[in-house]
Amino acid sequence: MAELEHVRWIRRPELRRPYMVAAFTGWNDAADAASSAVKHLVESMNATPLAEIDPEEFTDFATIRPHVRLNDGGNRQIVWPTVSMWTADAGDRDLILVLGPEPALQWKLFCKQIVGVAQTYKVSTIVSLGALLADVPHRRPTQVLGTAADQAAIDRHDLRRSQYEGPTGIVGVLSDACHRASMSSISLWGAVPAYAAQIASPKAALALVERLSEILDVDLPTVSLVESVETYDAQIDQLIVNDPSLTRYLERIEAMGDDDDDDEYEFDDDDDDIELLIDEEDGDAALPPDDRPRDDTPLPDGPVDSDALMAEVEQFLRSQRDD
Numbered sequence: 001m002a003e004l005e006h007v008r009w010i011r012r013p014e015l016r017r018p019y020m021v022a023a024f025t026g027w028n029d030a031a032d033a034a035s036s037a038v039k040h041l042v043e044s045m046n047a048t049p050l051a052e053i054d055p056e057e058f059t060d061f062a063t064i065r066p067h068v069r070l071n072d073g074g075n076r077q078i079v080w081p082t083v084s085m086w087t088a089d090a091g092d093r094d095l096i097l098v099l100g101p102e103p104a105l106q107w108k109l110f111c112k113q114i115v116g117v118a119q120t121y122k123v124s125t126i127v128s129l130g131a132l133l134a135d136v137p138h139r140r141p142t143q144v145l146g147t148a149a150d151q152a153a154i155d156r157h158d159l160r161r162s163q164y165e166g167p168t169g170i171v172g173v174l175s176d177a178c179h180r181a182s183m184s185s186i187s188l189w190g191a192v193p194a195y196a197a198q199i200a201s202p203k204a205a206l207a208l209v210e211r212l213s214e215i216l217d218v219d220l221p222t223v224s225l226v227e228s229v230e231t232y233d234a235q236i237d238q239l240i241v242n243d244p245s246l247t248r249y250l251e252r253i254e255a256m257g258d259d260d261d262d263d264e265y266e267f268d269d270d271d272d273d274i275e276l277l278i279d280e281e282d283g284d285a286a287l288p289p290d291d292r293p294r295d296d297t298p299l300p301d302g303p304v305d306s307d308a309l310m311a312e313v314e315q316f317l318r319s320q321r322d323d
Helices: 030-044 107-120 151-157 170-180 202-216 223-241 244-259 306-319
Strands: 007-009 019-025 048-053 067-070 076-079 083-089 094-101 125-134 144-148 184-193
Touching (some): 007 107, 019 170, 030 083, 030 094, 030 125, 030 202, 030 223, 048 107, 094 107, 107 125, 107 170, 125 170, 125 202, 144 151, 144 202, 151 184, 170 184, 184 202, 202 223, 223 244
Parallel strands (some): 019 125, 125 184
Antiparallel strands (some): 083 094, 144 184
16 A cells, blocks of 8 residues: 555545545646536535645645635635545445645656555545547537546446547546556546637536446536536627637537537547647647638538547647647
């Protein structure tokens, strides 16, 4: 079992057949969807603090800065950017919920702390949540892609085996750490509209929670997320109405989806972290809406070739390796 020298325990309860669910803000968290999903679970399930990972060894404080707060007595205190853990009652089992910023340093040591806590409580599976930007319309149901390395988990939960090669984030490293520790892990990824990247997406968070609920076979709360989706859709509708170029772009990607036989939009993170998709037709990186091709961009003749699309994504990411 890994040494947990960087874990500060708040309490040490007995847990029943727990699963661990983790999300990290940063590169793996388009439109805050993954972190919002775990934050929602913490709040709606009245989760209780379990432990914290000391940020000193893992955080670049010049990039993710601590905050100054005034307490009830008016005294100043520093709030450090910390990865925290909570426990929550999920019926006949418990959940360990993990949430915090993606670390900047010593990722292998950081993941040893996460895996060590999971081993302490004999967690059967660690489920990591992520979100990526994709050419998908906001009014369609959010797609969630699930990957795993364990064939039994793939068959049981209708997941995919990742074939991705290229730059990765903390979710990919954590999955690798689980594999090395002979622990089952699953990654769930929600697709967020690229043109709405700056708007937090309760819709993608809801889709992640619903898929998580299926995998864990527990009834997770979703009411507050459901109530937020209509406001989210209306907010993006207003954004599009005020920008003709966005309207044309949205019509284009909706037409691409309608051409597909199964009425699903192809996206493929193949495990994690791809926040730029490549235009299938001319190989350009997905651009902000104002920089996208206008109406003269031709539509594909048929369904998007996901293999070709993925090959272009991987080639683009490799070209960015030194950036």
